[in-house]
Amino acid sequence: MTDVKRCALVIGASSAIAQALIDNLLLDDELQVYAVSRSFPADFSDRMLNQKKLNLIECEYNSAQINAIIEKIKATSLPCVKVFICNGMLHNHSFLPEKKIEQFSADIFQQVMHVNAVVPGLWLQQLITLLRHPLPCVVTVFSARVGSISDNRVGGWYSYRASKAALNMLVKTAAIEYARRAKNVRLIVFHPGTTDTKLSRPFQSNVAPEKLFKPEFVATQLLSLIKPLALENYVSDNKAAFIDWQGKKIEW
Numbered sequence: 593m594t595d596v597k598r599c600a601l602v603i604g605a606s607s608a609i610a611q612a613l614i615d616n617l618l619l620d621d622e623l624q625v626y627a628v629s630r631s632f633p634a635d636f637s638d639r640m641l642n643q644k645k646l647n648l649i650e651c652e653y654n655s656a657q658i659n660a661i662i663e664k665i666k667a668t669s670l671p672c673v674k675v676f677i678c679n680g681m682l683h684n685h686s687f688l689p690e691k692k693i694e695q696f697s698a699d700i701f702q703q704v705m706h707v708n709a710v711v712p713g714l715w716l717q718q719l720i721t722l723l724r725h726p727l728p729c730v731v732t733v734f735s736a737r738v739g740s741i742s743d744n745r746v747g748g749w750y751s752y753r754a755s756k757a758a759l760n761m762l763v764k765t766a767a768i769e770y771a772r773r774a775k776n777v778r779l780i781v782f783h784p785g786t787t788d789t790k791l792s793r794p795f796q797s798n799v800a801p802e803k804l805f806k807p808e809f810v811a812t813q814l815l816s817l818i819k820p821l822a823l824e825n826y827v828s829d830n831k832a833a834f835i836d837w838q839g840k841k842i843e844w
């Protein structure tokens with residue numbers, strides 16, 4: 593513990609990709625990791641039982657609870673150098689993404705919009721005071737290629753597409769303000785590619801095996817893409833980058 597000099601924050605840590613990120617981050621002796629979730633899967637909590645460099649924090653993602661987490665991390669005085677906002681919803685036990693406009697529903701749209709855009713927006717709102725420090729910091733927000741307005745060729749998935757497009761605009765707008773108020777921060781909007789998680793499970797049958805990524809692969813790719821030298825390829829001070837798992841730019 594005495595070696596710890598910085599910290600990282602992983603939000604939405606029940607995600608399989610988030611858990612693979614945490615495994616990687618814990619390899620850095622100098623990094624304390626804060627993981628936030630509504631509820632941690634038992635197998636993950638059990639596996640992490642003796643990890644002294646990991647704090648598991650439960651959160652319902654309302655402003656008060658988010659603020660309490662920000663204040664808790666501030667109180668450690670550890671500069672937070674990496675943040676990952678992994679939350680995302682495509683379907684749940686009661687709905688699947690829309691195939692046609694008749695399936696569009698105000699209730700589903702609001703649920704999806706809340707998870708995919710409002711929750712990350714609340715974090716971006718409160719992170720700005722935590723992340724303003726002398727060290728470089730990267731915030732990665734998980735979006736999806738289908739949130740690209742110019743890349744929309746096949747349609748469908750109205751709520752998911754619209755909510756990820758809204759998320760992208762929130763991050764792009766925040767990057768302009770962060771450039772004034774937290775100049776050390778870079779914002780990345782990230783598309784992981786189709787990855788074998790709960791989110792993609794109902795849609796995996798049409799995906800070629802080599803195009804269905806393991807969460808561990810995506811986590812390794814992302815961590816190499818946010819290294820300082822790699823970052824220079826696609827991100828500048830007041831512009832968020834929208835990139836995929838290979839580091840290729842995606843059109844907004």
Ligand SMILES: NC(=O)c1ccc[n+]([C@@H]2O[C@H](COP(=O)([O-])OP(=O)(O)OC[C@H]3O[C@@H](n4cnc5c(N)ncnc54)[C@H](OP(=O)(O)O)[C@@H]3O)[C@@H](O)[C@H]2O)c1
Nearest residue numbers: 604605606607608629630679680734736786787789791792
């Ligand atoms: N898997 C893919 O093929 C794929 C493709 C493109 C983009 N993505 C994006 O990648 C990110 C990670 O997804 P994943 O594939 O790892 O999915 P996953 O394993 O299903 O994880 C779901 C994530 O969404 C959060 N979440 C779910 N319901 C929520 C709710 N009601 N309120 C707040 N948070 C909620 C979870 O947070 P808790 O820890 O709090 O439960 C968790 O972070 C998502 O943003 C997703 O849209 C995934």
